[in-house]
Amino acid sequence: MSDVYPEHPAPKPSSSPRPLVITLIAVVVLGLIAILVAAALVPARTVTGTALPADQYGFQDTATRTTPPPTTTTTDAPKPSIAALTPGWQTAYSITRNAVYDVPADWTIPTPTTIIGFESGNQRVVMSGAAELSPKSCDGHHSKAMTGVTGSKLADAASAAKDVATNWATVGGLNDDRPNATFTLGSVETLTVQGKPAAHVTATMANPGPNDCSHPATTIVHTIAVPANSGQFVVMVVFADKDVDGTVSADTIAQMYNTLRPAGLDLATCKQDNPVVGTWCG
Numbered sequence: 552m553s554d555v556y557p558e559h560p561a562p563k564p565s566s567s568p569r570p571l572v573i574t575l576i577a578v579v580v581l582g583l584i585a586i587l588v589a590a591a592l593v594p595a596r597t598v599t600g601t602a603l604p605a606d607q608y609g610f611q612d613t614a615t616r617t618t619p620p621p622t623t624t625t626t627d628a629p630k631p632s633i634a635a636l637t638p639g640w641q642t643a644y645s646i647t648r649n650a651v652y653d654v655p656a657d658w659t660i661p662t663p664t665t666i667i668g669f670e671s672g673n674q675r676v677v678m679s680g681a682a683e684l685s686p687k688s689c690d691g692h693h694s695k696a697m698t699g700v701t702g703s704k705l706a707d708a709a710s711a712a713k714d715v716a717t718n719w720a721t722v723g724g725l726n727d728d729r730p731n732a733t734f735t736l737g738s739v740e741t742l743t744v745q746g747k748p749a750a751h752v753t754a755t756m757a758n759p760g761p762n763d764c765s766h767p768a769t770t771i772v773h774t775i776a777v778p779a780n781s782g783q784f785v786v787m788v789v790f791a792d793k794d795v796d797g798t799v800s801a802d803t804i805a806q807m808y809n810t811l812r813p814a815g816l817d818l819a820t821c822k823q824d825n826p827v828v829g830t831w832c833g
Contacts (some may be wrong), residue, residue, distance in 0.1 A: 636810050643699070644814045645680030649821045649831040650700045650785050651814035654682045654807055667697055671725040676718050677701070678788050679827075684799055689764035696791035696799045698807065702829015703776060704783045708750035709739040711776035711784040719772045719788055720754035730759045732770070745812040749777045755793070769793040771801075775808040783829045787811050 633642045637653045643660045644651035654660065660682045661667075668677030678699030685695040703711035716736060724732025733756070740751040756770040773789040787808050792798040813831040814821075821832035 633814055636812075637806060643680050643682040644816075645700050646816065646821050647679055647827045647832065648700050648702065648779075648785055648829060649814045649816045649833075650680060650787075651810075651812060652680075652698075652700075652787060652807055653810040654698065655803065658682045658684050659686050667699060669719075669723045669725075671722060674722045674725070676722045684791075685797055688797070693765040695795075695797050696789065698787065698789045700811070700829075701786050701788060702779065702783060702827055703786050704828050708748065708776040708778065708784055709741075709752075711786055712739065712750040712752040712774045715776070715786045715788060716752045716754040716772050716774040719774070719790060720756050720770075723770070723772070723790060724756050724758065726759070729761075729766075732756045732758045734772075742809075744775065744777050744809055747777050749775055749811075751775045751808070767792045767795050773804055773808065775811060777811055779829045779831055780833060785811070785829045785831060 633644055633651050635642050635653045640653040640655055641658070641660060642651050643654055643658075644663055646663045663680060665681050666677045666679045667681040667683070668675065670677075678701040681697065681699040683694045683697045686697075688695055701715060703715055705711045705714055713736060720732070720734040720736075724734060726732070734754045735757075737753040737755070742749050742751055752774050754772040754774075756772065758766055758768055758770060760766075760768070762768045769792075771789075771791050771793040773787075773791075775787045776784040777787075779785045789799075789804050789807065791804070816832070818833055821830075826832065
């Protein structure tokens with residue numbers, strides 16, 4: 552059985568959740584950390600940095616979180632080499648969650664500290680360990696698909712997968728120039744991912760017209776929740792155009808999320824004073 556969610560009841564956002572690329576460069580000035588921000592419009596919101604509250608605590612915690620202090624991000628440190636399980640593919644990984652997964656060779660993988668997602672008004676969903684398919688599509692304003700990992704502290708994998716899918720379909724479907732998208736939440740699929748029990752859910756989004764390259768008629772959200780430390784869950788998200796040329800197939804998405812696993816980073820690399828929700832760090 553599926554649940555149908557109507558247009559989100561929140562007030563209309565001031566802008567659609569088209570991604571905005573924000574690169575955060577930390578520099579020390581008189582003992583203080585200054586954050587330099589450069590922004591440019593793109594199809595998905597991409598943020599580089601590790602001290603962002605939305606990735607620290609998750610969507611469902613925005614009302615009660617406290618903001619962690621800013622930290623310095625080192626962008627020139629050597630990246631650990633993590634071999635792909637799938638022949639001919641590459642890996643994307645999150646340092647803060649110590650999580651890695653495989654993606655096809657034609658996907659674009661930014662730095663491990665990059666987070667990507669959507670923001671509209673005071674609502675935000677983001678994920679780390681990001682990868683994108685055709686990030687400069689539609690005259691440079693759209694990605695055919697994007698993926699990464701986030702987390703949940705809900706009680707079970709099914710609830711975590713459903714909650715994250717709902718959040719991404721809701722925020723990703725907000726618009727200022729047309730009605731908000733509606734979505735259908737699919738039933739929970741139980742499966743085993745790399746030896747761990749997991750839950751998989753899809754949210755199929757119906758995007759109001761006029762539809763074009765940057766606004767396909769249908770978008771699909773896949774979420775896969777896998778047990779992590781402290782009774783929490785690492786949740787992989789795939790947000791993709793559906794039924795258009797150049798997008799990712801359902802079979803390829805399944806191959807991707809079935810490789811989700813701990814990255815094997817050492818504790819000194821991934822440990823934080825203020826840990827994220829849903830991590831295999833430590």
